[in-house]
Amino acid sequence: MFHSDPLQTEALEALRLLSPMQSAELVVLPLAEKDFIINAVFDYMTESPKERGLAEFVIHLVMFSGTAASHTVEPTALQHLLNSGQMNGRFCNYGIKEYACASVFMLTAQDLAAVMKCNSTGSRPVWKLFLSKTSGVLDAALDLLANTSMTMTGPSASVVLDVIGELRVSMLTDEQLGDSDVIRKWFSGRLRAFLPSASGRFLQCLSSRNLSCHTYQQVLQEFSHQFDHMNSQQQRLVLMELILPFLSQSGQGCVSNSSVYWLQNNFGSFSGLVSVRKFLDLNPGFSPVEAVGLLTPMQSAELVVLPLAQKDVINAVFDYLTASPKERGLAEFVSHLVMFSGKKNISCSSYQIIFTRLDQALPTLPLNVASSITYNKLALFQKVPPGCIIYSGECNFIPASEADICLGVNSTALQLLLNSGQMNGRFCEYVIEEYACASVSMLTAQDLAAVMTCNQSPSSTGSRHAWKLFLSKSFGVLDAALDLLANTSETVTGPSASVVLDVIGEMRVSMLTDEQLRDSDVIRKWFSGRLRGFLPSASGWFLQCLNSRNLSCHTYQQVLTEFSHQFDNMTSHQQHLVLNELIVPFLSGTD
Incomplete structure (x- = not known):
């Protein structure tokens, strides 16, 4: 049955007499569509690939398979210039399809490099036909590109790399793929400019080859050098189609005793795209x-x-x-x-x-x-x-949930004014919940100082929580706002003063270190300055928390002096509160 066609039988028997070009023609002829004929040709070629011209066969096969791309193109104008040798740098005036369908045997390596720099849009079959025809100067052209600092970009870069991958990289033997010098020549040199545009197809093919750990790491470092030339999608493509597949299949041999070395050499610049959990999955010994x-x-x-x-x-x-x-x-x-x-x-x-x-x-x-x-x-x-x-002890802090505080709060009117920068002194027309639930990044220190002196009513739901949320959002200008208030002679009074001081105590005073609490300059800045206007309204919580801190005798006396200066601004209840929650406890616990 297989030999019912006499022409097929004679062709198969005559394989030893056919040139690589004729063998390629046999494979693409309509009579050669049967699998057994294609396999017979490849069986013959691969028995002794170098002597029987497998590489030349593939090049001619590409050329024959790409002839369909040339049927609708008339390359007369380009061909005339090519024949006359008068291109004069006009390589980018013609599309890649015109080059592919012309006779281009006269192109030099410099000419081919110039054409590749044009980033002409073209399909893979068209580029494959063109680069097959110019295969004789392709390596030299790539060497010329490698000696420049340019990166190949544009729509054609990915397609060109795919074709070079088929015509050249796929032809590298396992021995060559394990040779550092060969990998350096191709990936640090000839392909370097194209790597930022590597397609998933190119990366998958590369990952499937028998790279050694060392040569994989060489390839990875070259992709790492191009990391900043890639968009985020391209960076993830390299990770998903090259790095993770290779390390999942072959990476156990790449494990190092040094976690730093393992990360640098196997992930390079792409390490930031991988989860710690994935690192541990790939290398259980990773620290x-x-x-x-x-x-x-x-x-x-x-x-x-x-x-x-x-x-x-x-x-x-x-x-x-x-x-x-x-x-x-x-x-x-x-x-x-x-x-x-x-x-x-x-x-x-x-x-x-x-x-x-x-x-x-x-x-x-x-x-x-x-x-x-x-x-x-x-x-x-x-x-x-x-x-x-x-937080335990006297300074239990109060959590503030933005979702709970802002449930049912409408800050739209306030937000519009804040966004327009037209508050015009109307800071006290809005309750603290509205500020807390708005975006307040545009508030200045002067604005915040104005809000803090509005004497908001503490009877509104979750007032301390709202103040904490608001002052957390405006934390960047809080110290400057307190400095502005310190430069006035007025005392902050009203129902909100105590709440504001509690929140400032939690957010700022509680953050002072033991060393700072013993520093006279720090205590002076805070108690003689930033907090002075609020001290007549100090709550039991604030005083207890302050007392529990590691004040020295000297800094305690500084703090006490500031409270003394505010004595006449306090109610009798407040005066006794300071005595019972700060002075007596501190002195009772001090030798």
Whole structure:
């Protein structure tokens, strides 16, 4: 049955006499559509690929298969210029289809490099036909491109790389794929400019080849060097189609005793796109703490909420981030921590360590960083499981839930005025809940000072919670607003003064370190300045909390002097409150 066609039988028997070009023609002829003929040709060619011209056969096969692309193109004008040798740099005046359908044997490597720089739009079959015809100078053209600093961009870069992958990279033997010099020649040189545009097809083919760990790492480093030239979609494509497939299949051989080395050499610039959980899946011996300096703020937050995160892990992350909080992204870390806390079950002990470390860090942070962290700390407080005590003793802090506070609050009218910058002194026309539930990033220190002196009624639902939410949102200008109030002689009175002082005590005074509490200049700044106008309204909570802190005798006396200056501004009840909740307890507990 297989030999019923005499012409087919004769062709198969004559394979030894056919040239590579004739063998390619046999495969594409209509009579050669049967699988057994195609397989017979490849069986013959692959028995001795070099001697029987497998590479030339494939090139001619590409040329024959691409002839359909040339049927509708008339390359007369281009052909005339090519024949006359008078292109004179006009390579980009013609489309790639015209080149593919012309006779281009006279193109030099420089000419081909110039055509590839044009980024002409064309299909893969068209580019394949053209580059097959210019195969003789293709490597030299790629070498010329490699000696420039340019990156190939535009619609054609991905297609060209696909075709080069078929014509050249796919022809590399397993031995060559394990040879550092060969990989360097191709990926650090000839293909470098095209790598930012690598298609999923190219990456999948590359991942499926028998790269060694070392040559995979060479390839990965070249993609890493091009990371900034890729958009986020392209970066994830390299991760999903090359890095993860290779390491999932062959990566066990790439494991290193050093977690830093393993991360750098196997992920490079793409490591920030991978979850910590995935690192551990690929390499159970991976130590995130050892490699904490390479983790992004988001990965550090993920590490803290993983079940494996014990006290030493959480502290290691905070030690790293707080050593240089702005540069290492402490604020972003806390923001991501809030996000993860809504999805993970974090233990109470972990929350306690997290809040302790945040409280220790806040006093030392730049104001803009502290502002962001304070607001997110408030959000994180809402995720603490019931019964978990974060702050104990005299200074139990009050959590403030934005969702609860803002339920039913309409801040639209206020928001419109804030956005337009036309408050014009109307700060006291709106209740504190409206401010708390609005976006107040545009408020200045002067504006905040005006709001704090409005004497909002504490009878509105959740007033202290609302003040805490509002002052957390406006934390960035809080100190400056207090400084403005300190420069006036007036005392802040009214029903809201006590509540505001409680919240400031929680957000700022409680953040002062023991060293600062013994520093006369710090105490003077706060009690003789920023808090002075609020002291006549100090609550029992504020006084108890202050008394529980490690004031020295000298700084206690400074604080007491400021309360004494406000004695005549207090009611008799308030005077006795200061005596019973601050003075007597402090002196009773001091030797």
